[in-house]
Amino acid sequence: MNSARSWLVFGGATFAYLIAVMQRTTFGVAGVEATDRFAVNAATISVVAVVQIVVYAVLQIPVGVLADRVGAPLLIVCGAVAMAAGQALLSISGGIWLALLARVLVGMGDAATFVSVIRLLPGWFEGRILPQLSQWVGMAGQLGQIVSIFPFALLLHVQGWTPAFLAAGAASVGAAVLAAALVRRGAPNLTTGELRTIDPLETGLRASLARPGTQLGFWAHLLGGTVPTMLGIMWGYPFLTAGLGYDPATASGVFSMMVVGTLVSGPIVGLLVARFPRRRSDLVLVIAWGAIAVWTATLLWQPVPPLWLVAALFLAVGVCGPASLIGLDVARSSNPHHAHGSATGVANSGGFVGGFVAMLLVGVVLDVVDEVRVAGGAPSELYGLDGFRIAFFASYLIAVIGTVGLLAKRRHTRRRLYEEEGIQIAPLWVVLLSARGRRRPPGVRQ
Template sequence: MNSKRSWFVFGVAALAYIAAVLQRSSLGVSGVSAADRYYTSAAILSTLAVVQLIVYAALQIPNGILIDRVGPKLLIVVGTAVMVVGQLTLAFSTDIGIAVIGRVLVGAGDSAIFISVIRLVNSWFSGRIVPQLSQWMGNLGAIGQILSAVPFAIVLHEAGWSAAFTSAASVALLAFILSLLVLGDRPPSVTAPEQPTLGVVLKRLGPTLRRPGTQLGFWSHFVTQSSGTVFALFWGFPFMVSALGYSTTLASGLLVVIVVVGLVSGPILGLLTARFPTRRSNLVLGIVAMLGVVWTAVLVWPGTPPLWLVVLLVVAMGAGGPGSLIGFDFARTFNPPHTLGSANGVVNVGGFTASFVMLFLIGVILDALHNVGFSASLYDVGAFKLAFAVQYVVIGLGVLFLVRARRRARAQLEEDEGISVAPLWVALSAAWSRKRP
């Protein structure tokens, strides 16, 4: 555990995740080009991202079961191969139907990667470094978003659609080769556990789903990850370029800001999660509150919001990605190791479920407003503001379920381990009283 070989495995796993994020987010800077290539409505265009996320979310629990059954290496190898096929299909498609098939394959391959690399972190490392490495894995994966926002976008606008998506597929191909050659399910010194039958793994899924800690992880991921995913994966680029009038260079740069903020805030959140494990949900709710305040300022601003406010928005969304990884720490601490793959799969469904719901609804609302004559342009800033407001409904419901799951998780913690978690204001008041002379 925590050996040099462990770090080598971590590096290759991070490369696989970087490749997955690149394939996933490559559509984010292609929204305007996709509209020109396929010439269809906003709702139909959004299906390119929606079906990808639906497939991704739908396969999380089956992939988690497979991880517990056959190990993470096989899923990473197969997942990277499927992403290569999906991106090449999209690269040479000229019909929206074929493009959708390509994104389905990308979503299917991508769905196996993150929960598999998180399982590798838990298998190859131990101790308090594990939550920090989980944060680092998420942050390093965000480099894939930088690759899509800068070099991919340059290739797209200079060399064209096919060249850009083929180049993205080549990164997944490299990850496939290295994963096949280097990765292992566990350190050689660790005895492989007896491989459970599929029936046993399926039988374990029910208790995993019913654990309040698993549900708390699901809703934590649901409310923190979705806003930034919707913005970076598809609607942010059309909003900035077509509605706000930004250049493609500036829009790509702002997408990079999301990643940079994640790289900075991720280790901080990892340290806070390890230092204050009973206050992890407060970190989640704090991030959601910050996002709510900044989004409200953008949406109620008369006319076009100023650049500084849009910068604040992408900074706030940058903290949402690392914040969503706290959900996996809930899964880790509330579930036994032999069910961790399934638990991580359940948690990872959360944010992507919220994302594909909002992605699709935003497209539908934009089309509806355009059809009733709300605006002459499909991508009007006023129409975007109304469409983005759907986040309040989706994430608001998620917060209600999160608070309910937290109450049940704390009750279980007190019953099982005798640990009582007081409300934050009570704990802060007690700490202040102890420090007073």
């Protein structure tokens, strides 16, 4: 555990995830070009991205179960191969249906990667470093976004559609080769003696789904991950280039602030989670609604939000990435070791379920706003700033649903913790008052 070999495995697996995130976000970077190439509207383009994320979300639980049974290394390699095939197919596609099939392959390969990487960690590492490693994996994934918004976007604009997506596919081939060479399963999860002590009713996917901590992890990931998924995969880059009129260089620079936010906040969030494990849900709420506050200010600013505010928005959205990973840590710590893969798969589907609903909702609203504009005699402006304002506000509903779900499941989880272990978690305001010197009720944990 925690050996040099462990870090070598971690490096190979994390690189595979970096490339997976690059593949996940390339279609969003090429969203405007895709509209022209396939001669379709915004809703159709959003459907392609949504199908990719639906495939990803639907496969999270099966992948988690497979990671527990057949091992994460095989899934990581197969995922990279599937993404390479998908990007190669997209590079030659001339119609929307072929593009849809290509993104399904990318979604399948992407789905096999992250949960498998997270599942590897307890087999190679132990101690308080585990929640921090989850954040480091997420930070590495954000570097994949850097690759998609800089080298890939540059290649797309200079060389065109086919060379750009072929190069992206080649990167996944390299990731598959590296993972096959470096990534191995860690220490066995269970001994024979341990197997005899496990209640059969406590094993399997149904048991993981029934645990309140798994459900809390799902809602935490949905609340923290919806906006980064929606902006990072589909609508962030078109909002900057078509909605705000930024040139590609400026748009890429602003978009990269999302990556900066993740890279800067990831280690801090990891340390806070390790230091205050009972306050993980509070941390998700503060970060998510802080980002929504900045988003609201950006959308309400008239006539056009200034560059610094837009950059602050993408920086705040980047911080939501580490917040969403808190949900995975909640699910992992609420389940026995043999069920970590299943629980992580359930929790990791949250942000992507919210993300694909938000992406589809934004695309539909953009089309409706443009149709109303044209019906009123104005020229068509599908990706206009006013359309994005209305469409983005419509997606706030998902944040409200996520918050309600998180609070409800947190209450359930804390009640069970009190019933089973006698631990009562004080409300955050009690802890804050206690920090100012007030006496905390006996038997209540901060």
